[in-house]
Amino acid sequence: xxxxxxxxxxxxxxxxxxxxxxxxxxxxxxxxxxxxxxxxxxxxxxxxxxxxxxxxxxxxxxxxxxxxxxxxxxxxxxxxxxxxxxxxxxxxxxxxxxxxxxxxxxxxxxxxxxxxxxxxxxxxxxxxxxxxxxxxxxxxxxxxxxxxxxxxxxxxxxxxxxxxxxxxxxxxxxxxxxxxxxxxxxxxxxxxxxxxxxxxxxxxxxxxxxxxxxxxxxxxxxxxxxxxxxxxxxxxxxxxxxxxxxxxxxxxxxxxxxxxxxxxxxxxxxxxxxxxxxxxxxxxxxxxxxxxxxxxxxxxxxxxxxxxxxxxxxxxxxxxxxxxxxxxxxxxxxxxxxxxxxxxxxxxxxxxxxxxxxxxxxxxxxxxxxxxxxxxxxxxxxxxxxxxxxxxxxxxxxxxxxxxxxxxxxxxxxxxxxxxxxxxxxxxxxxxxxxxxxxxxxxxxxxxxxxxxxxxxxxxxxxxxxxx
Ligand SMILES: [Zn+2]
Numbered sequence: 305x306x307x308x309x310x311x312x313x314x315x316x317x318x319x320x321x322x323x324x325x326x327x328x329x330x331x332x333x334x335x336x337x338x339x340x341x342x343x344x345x346x347x348x349x350x351x352x353x354x355x356x357x358x359x360x361x362x363x364x365x366x367x368x369x370x371x372x373x374x375x376x377x378x379x380x381x382x383x384x385x386x387x388x389x390x391x392x393x394x395x396x397x398x399x400x401x402x403x404x405x406x407x408x409x410x411x412x413x414x415x416x417x418x419x420x421x422x423x424x425x426x427x428x429x430x431x432x433x434x435x436x437x438x439x440x441x442x443x444x445x446x447x448x449x450x451x452x453x454x455x456x457x458x459x460x461x462x463x464x465x466x467x468x469x470x471x472x473x474x475x476x477x478x479x480x481x482x483x484x485x486x487x488x489x490x491x492x493x494x495x496x497x498x499x500x501x502x503x504x505x506x507x508x509x510x511x512x513x514x515x516x517x518x519x520x521x522x523x524x525x526x527x528x529x530x531x532x533x534x535x536x537x538x539x540x541x542x543x544x545x546x547x548x549x550x551x552x553x554x555x556x557x558x559x560x561x562x563x564x565x566x567x568x569x570x571x572x573x574x575x576x577x578x579x580x581x582x583x584x585x586x587x588x589x590x591x592x593x594x595x596x597x598x599x600x601x602x603x604x605x606x607x608x609x610x611x612x613x614x615x616x617x618x619x620x621x622x623x624x625x626x627x628x629x630x631x632x633x634x635x636x637x638x639x640x641x642x643x644x645x646x647x648x649x650x651x652x653x654x655x656x657x658x659x660x661x662x663x664x665x666x667x668x669x670x671x672x673x674x675x676x677x678x679x680x681x682x683x684x685x686x687x688x689x690x691x692x693x694x695x696x697x698x699x700x701x702x703x704x705x706x707x708x709x710x711x712x713x714x715x716x717x718x719x720x721x722x723x724x725x726x727x728x729x730x731x732x733x734x735x736x737x738x739x740x741x742x743x744x745x746x747x748x749x750x751x752x753x754x755x756x757x758x759x760x761x762x763x764x765x766x767x768x769x770x771x772x
Pocket of ligand 1: 383385638
């Protein structure tokens with residue numbers, strides 16, 4: 305999409321030029337340039353390559369000397385629950401089911417202002433750490449709580465990141481053998497109608513879309529089989545993606561076997577939930593035939609190593625998933641099970657935790673970890689042709705990481721420094737060519753004001769929950 309004509313330029317485009325950087329493109333060949341350039345025009349990458357930018361460029365509005373920096377595609381987060389930003393640090397010594405039972409009564413009290421504040425906190429934390437594409441799996445819609453989806457989408461637009469709202473739902477409350485309290489669940493018809501309305505109102509299928517919607521019933525243990533089936537039909541009728549939690553814990557596997565007479569992957573297959581348009585969070589407890597089913601159908605995985613460790617869920621078989629050809633991205637998961645809420649930790653933990661598994665030092669390389677957090681994530685969100693790698697024609701979603709300070713200057717290789725070192729300062733982060741972070745600060749929202757509003761929302765929610 306060309307920018308409007310600018311006087312004095314040959315083709316009307318305004319250009320941003322980045323030079324003197326180490327560039328990891330994360331293209332299919334893993335091309336890197338020790339000393340390279342990127343040219344951005346009209347919100348897209350115009351050129352990327354070795355040495356200085358081509359001579360004779362017109363319309364250059366900014367030239368960045370990126371000496372001492374690593375340039376990568378922007379990070380892509382593929383699984384999150386923004387509302388949990390205001391319930392961090394609770395139930396810290398629980399496994400998944402006990403943690404859910406402890407927190408559902410509090411979560412069931414959220415309202416629109418709290419959800420908006422929590423979304424701003426979650427988004428700000430990710431964006432300042434180099435995330436350019438975010439997602440929120442939101443599935444708690446207490447009766448009378450307002451337009452939660454609208455509030456979340458507004459927060460994402462204000463923060464300036466590309467965004468997928470996975471419109472979640474729960475219709476299996478305690479009285480039907482589920483875990484959530486009955487007043488926190490929707491009816492089957494209500495959940496489907498609200499999801500369809502959210503798609504109609506907000507989904508943008510265009511190449512440079514800033515907002516997309518997915519259909520996302522919460523999990524097999526909080527959702528009826530009808531909602532899984534009809535949710536999948538709705539998504540395919542509307543041409544949007546499908547997302548849910550799957551195979552997270554041993555307890556979930558037992559639950560599925562008792563209730564449905566089969567494990568989670570077979571249950572997903574029986575309800576229409578395997579396919580190229582589906583991505584699933586966690587996928588920790590997968591046997592070889594489960595992995596084969598994902599590979600055969602092109603079903604994607606959002607790997608959330610920190611959350612899996614926090615809830616003692618186990619180690620996902622990422623090396624085996626990748627070897628089988630399963631698309632894999634990274635997710636922070638909700639911040640009630642990953643208080644950090646920034647994606648750098650997931651790059652690092654994906655590598656470290658998988659090396660504790662059977663593949664040991666051969667489990668993942670630093671470059672594979674970076675790929676999971678960029679192009680791998682874009683692929684599972686259905687946007688691998690648009691973002692996630694630095695290639696001409698793709699969206700200008702990119703990050704300049706500062707590598708010449710105390711934390712990183714003596715690490716031999718910049719990609720290793722990014723993945724295994726401390727979180728790197730972000731000198732510049734662009735989403736569609738627009739600046740979101742400059743000199744390690746958000747340019748789109750006031751970080752201190754966001755912090756204050758999230759603290760107030762957390763205190764108000766705690767008071768309401770304590771009062772019953
Ligand atoms: Zn989750």
